[in-house]
Amino acid sequence: MxxxxxxxxxxxxxxxxxxxxxxxxxxxxxxxxxxxxxxxxxxxPSALGPGALGNAMxxxxxxxxxxxxxxxxxxxxxxxxxxxxxxxxxxxxxxDNVARSDGPDILDDMSWREFEILVGEGFRLQGYQVAENFEAGPDDGIDLTLRKNGEKYLVQCKQWRAFKVGVPVVRELYGVMAAEGAAGGFVVTSGRFTPEAEAFASGRNLRLLDGPQLHRLLKQARGSSSAKPAADIRATEQASNAAPQAAKTAAPSCPRCAQPMVRRTARKGVNAGQEFWGCSSYPRCRGTA
Missing domain, CATH: 1.10.287 (Helix Hairpins)
Known part of the structure; x- marks a missing residue:
C-alpha cells in the first residue's frame, strides 16, 4: 500500500x-x-560584560x-x-471480532488499514516484534517488518476481495527480501492466491496466507493467548494436588530393619486380595505395615 x-x-x-x-x-x-x-x-544575567551581548541574545x-x-x-x-x-x-x-466469528467473511468487511492492524496483532501474539510501515510514498511491498530471535521478516498485506493475488506480488516481495537480507517473508490476503503464486513460493522462505488460513491462524493465536493463564493455573493446581498424593503413596521404611518396603497383595487368609506393605528383604525380614 x-x-x-x-x-x-x-x-x-x-x-x-x-x-x-x-x-x-x-x-x-x-x-x-x-x-x-x-x-x-x-x-x-543582569549585567553584560564585554563580548557577552551575543551570549545574552x-x-x-x-x-x-x-x-x-x-x-x-x-x-x-x-x-x-x-x-x-x-x-x-x-x-x-x-x-475479538475475529475470534467470535465463524468464518473468514469478516475479513472482507475491513478497510486495508484495519486489515494490516489485524495481521500485525496476529504476529504479535505469536511472539514477533512488529513494526508497521508509516513512511511516505511507495513501501516496496512492505507493510510490516517482523523480528524474532534476531531475524528479520517482511510482510505484504493484500486486502483484496474480488481478485486473486498473482505471482508478481510474491516475486516482488522475494526481491525485497533478498535486498534487505530478510530471513523470510509473508504475503497475507483476505482472498486467494493464484496457482502460479503458490508454485513460486513453494520451496522458498516465503509463506502465503489466504483468507481461510489467516482466519484460522488468528483464532488460534487469540485462543492460545487467552488460554495460557488458565492453563498455568490448572497446571499449578494439578501439581499441588499431586504432591500430597505422591507423599501418600511413597514407600515407607520397614519398622524392623529400616529397609524400603514394597507393596504386596495377600494371597490367603482373612486378608486375601488386600494390599499391604512388606519388607523388601523378605523372607530374611518379615516386617509389614
Missing part, C-alpha cells in the same frame, strides 16, 4: 511517538515539560523557545500516546 504524504515535521514526530507504547509517550510529555520549564524560568532566544516548547512538546507527545492507545484498542477489538 502507498502511504499518504506527511504535511509537516510535527506529524512525523507524532507518528514516531505513536510507534511506542502509550505510556512512553506520557513519560516523554512529562519529562519534556519539566526540562523545558526549567529552562524557561531560568533568570537571565542566544540565552534570550533559547528561553523564548523553551517557554513555547514546554507546552508544544507535551502536546505532541500526548497526541502520539493517544494514537498509540487507540491502535492498541483497535487491535484488540479486531482480534
Amino acid at each position: 502507498s502511504r499518504r504524504k506527511k504535511t509537516s515535521p510535527a506529524e512525523d514526530v507524532v507518528d514516531l511517538i505513536a510507534l511506542l507504547p502509550w505510556y512512553v509517550g506520557v513519560i516523554l510529555a512529562l519529562a519534556g515539560y519539566l526540562l523545558l520549564h526549567r529552562i524557561a524560568i531560568a533568570p537571565l 542566544v540565552g534570550t532566544m533559547g528561553r523564548g523557545l523553551a517557554t513555547a516548547g514546554q507546552y508544544i512538546v507535551p502536546i505532541f507527545c500526548l497526541a502520539g500516546a493517544a494514537i498509540s492507545a487507540w491502535r492498541r484498542h483497535a487491535r484488540r477489538s479486531l482480534m
Whole structure:
C-alpha cells in the first residue's frame, strides 16, 4: 500500500511517538515539560560584560523557545500516546471480532488499514516484534517488518476481495527480501492466491496466507493467548494436588530393619486380595505395615 504524504515535521514526530507504547509517550510529555520549564524560568544575567551581548541574545532566544516548547512538546507527545492507545484498542477489538466469528467473511468487511492492524496483532501474539510501515510514498511491498530471535521478516498485506493475488506480488516481495537480507517473508490476503503464486513460493522462505488460513491462524493465536493463564493455573493446581498424593503413596521404611518396603497383595487368609506393605528383604525380614 502507498502511504499518504506527511504535511509537516510535527506529524512525523507524532507518528514516531505513536510507534511506542502509550505510556512512553506520557513519560516523554512529562519529562519534556519539566526540562523545558526549567529552562524557561531560568533568570537571565543582569549585567553584560564585554563580548557577552551575543551570549545574552542566544540565552534570550533559547528561553523564548523553551517557554513555547514546554507546552508544544507535551502536546505532541500526548497526541502520539493517544494514537498509540487507540491502535492498541483497535487491535484488540479486531482480534475479538475475529475470534467470535465463524468464518473468514469478516475479513472482507475491513478497510486495508484495519486489515494490516489485524495481521500485525496476529504476529504479535505469536511472539514477533512488529513494526508497521508509516513512511511516505511507495513501501516496496512492505507493510510490516517482523523480528524474532534476531531475524528479520517482511510482510505484504493484500486486502483484496474480488481478485486473486498473482505471482508478481510474491516475486516482488522475494526481491525485497533478498535486498534487505530478510530471513523470510509473508504475503497475507483476505482472498486467494493464484496457482502460479503458490508454485513460486513453494520451496522458498516465503509463506502465503489466504483468507481461510489467516482466519484460522488468528483464532488460534487469540485462543492460545487467552488460554495460557488458565492453563498455568490448572497446571499449578494439578501439581499441588499431586504432591500430597505422591507423599501418600511413597514407600515407607520397614519398622524392623529400616529397609524400603514394597507393596504386596495377600494371597490367603482373612486378608486375601488386600494390599499391604512388606519388607523388601523378605523372607530374611518379615516386617509389614
